[in-house]
Amino acid sequence: MSERVVLAYSGGLDTTVAVAWLKQNHNLDVVAVAVDVGQGGDMEVIRDRALKSGAVESVVVDASSEFAANFIGPALRANALYQNKYPLVSALSRPLICKHLVEAARVHDASFVAHGCTGKGNDQVRFEVSLGALAPDLQVLAPIRDWGMTRDQSIEYGLAQGLPIAPGNVSKYSVDENMWGRTIECGQLEDPFIEPPDEIWERTVDPTVAPSQVAYHNIGFVDGLPNELDETRMPLADIVAFIDKVAGSYGFGRVDMIEDRVVGIKSREVYEVAGSLALIKAHVDLEELTLDRETLRTKRHLEQRYAELVYEGLWYSPLRDAIDAFIANTSQYVNGVVRLRFKPGDVSVAGRSSSGSLYDMALATYDKQDAFDHGAGAGFVKLWGLPAKVWGRVHPPVTPR
Ligand code: ARG
Numbered sequence: 544m545s546e547r548v549v550l551a552y553s554g555g556l557d558t559t560v561a562v563a564w565l566k567q568n569h570n571l572d573v574v575a576v577a578v579d580v581g582q583g584g585d586m587e588v589i590r591d592r593a594l595k596s597g598a599v600e601s602v603v604v605d606a607s608s609e610f611a612a613n614f615i616g617p618a619l620r621a622n623a624l625y626q627n628k629y630p631l632v633s634a635l636s637r638p639l640i641c642k643h644l645v646e647a648a649r650v651h652d653a654s655f656v657a658h659g660c661t662g663k664g665n666d667q668v669r670f671e672v673s674l675g676a677l678a679p680d681l682q683v684l685a686p687i688r689d690w691g692m693t694r695d696q697s698i699e700y701g702l703a704q705g706l707p708i709a710p711g712n713v714s715k716y717s718v719d720e721n722m723w724g725r726t727i728e729c730g731q732l733e734d735p736f737i738e739p740p741d742e743i744w745e746r747t748v749d750p751t752v753a754p755s756q757v758a759y760h761n762i763g764f765v766d767g768l769p770n771e772l773d774e775t776r777m778p779l780a781d782i783v784a785f786i787d788k789v790a791g792s793y794g795f796g797r798v799d800m801i802e803d804r805v806v807g808i809k810s811r812e813v814y815e816v817a818g819s820l821a822l823i824k825a826h827v828d829l830e831e832l833t834l835d836r837e838t839l840r841t842k843r844h845l846e847q848r849y850a851e852l853v854y855e856g857l858w859y860s861p862l863r864d865a866i867d868a869f870i871a872n873t874s875q876y877v878n879g880v881v882r883l884r885f886k887p888g889d890v891s892v893a894g895r896s897s898s899g900s901l902y903d904m905a906l907a908t909y910d911k912q913d914a915f916d917h918g919a920g921a922g923f924v925k926l927w928g929l930p931a932k933v934w935g936r937v938h939p940p941v942t943p944r
Pocket of ligand 1: 631632633634665666717718719726728802812
């Protein structure tokens with residue numbers, strides 16, 4: 544009996560070809576593991592395709608609620624955006640896929656794990672760093688990176704091996720998708736000056752064809768996590784799916800950016816992330832209502848580090864854990880309702896309320912109810928500006944001519 548390898552299987556060209564390759568060139572029995580993180584599509588078809596490609600076992604793991612609870616929830620509470628734009632769609636799913644690969648390796652007594660990533664991307668980093676952290680004893684194989692075939696060569700090899708691939712169906716683009724969004728790469732998108740063609744979009748419409756009538760939805764948050772949609776309790780995954788659909792139908796959530804990959808390459812990346820961006824907007828706003836100024840400032844710094852860590856494959860790291868502990872603490876105060884307004888091309892916050900609101904009408908108002916101590920204002924400004932005054936005396940400003 545050959546030794547076994549657990550392969551992260553997506554059903555796409557690369558991982559399908561990898562099944563045959565691992566068998567042929569490494570003499571390994573392949574156990575294909577496809578992880579459902581809410582990407583849509585028929586997982587049974589994918590399961591079957593792995594078997595038809597020569598896998599000895601093919602497993603589908605439904606991890607969508609786990610993905611929502613343990614990855615999307617934390618990312619939302621962290622308002623995690625890489626380069627302030629990308630909500631980490633693919634970066635978030637990799638550590639969870641790795642967890643299930645390791646579990647499958649134990650169940651099926653495999654000493655190898657394999658992924659279908661290339662040598663230029665971030666995903667190889669995320670897979671291998673995560674696998675190393677979770678199971679240092681397992682040996683990782685990266686067939687696609689090793690063989691270095693072009694897409695056409697892969698198709699040719701696949702056809703020669705009689706694998707279930709239809710060249711007509713092989714996409715021009717490399718797509719990765721889950722409930723937090725959709726990523727699109729390759730094809731014409733590689734020219735950063737060319738506008739993304741209409742054919743790539745699936746979860747968002749063009750804002751020019753969005754409904755002109757404005758819509759509103761209320762998102763209820765408890766502990767920094769959405770748990771109600773329009774006053775009805777709902778699992779997080781359902782709220783994410785609903786908001787993604789509505790925001791996408793209004794032409795919101797298309798991102799086109801130049802991204803700094805871990806391996807040093809700048810790449811043009813295109814995303815459909817309507818739900819994640821809309822919910823992050825709502826969450827940020829509620830934090831501004833319920834967290835004090837100093838906590839907010841510190842959290843905003845940590846959020847960037849958090850996004851970088853996750854992007855760079857360090858989900859399983861002591862620093863990510865520690866920042867999550869900080870966020871768990873601040874999130875206990877982030878409760879309330881945010882009213883989102885949907886109009887063509889935009890989602891914005893129309894209103895917010897919370898029992899833990901720090902907004903004090905008596906302090907903020909310019910009406911006669913005003914309870915703010917204006918005299919204290921004068922003293923405060925005097926002392927706050929004192930260092931500037933002292934500096935100005937010692938270094939008299941040059942008068943502009
Ligand atoms: N650039 C994004 C990231 O690094 C998207 C990666 C998409 N992965 C893929 N295999 N198509 O997270």
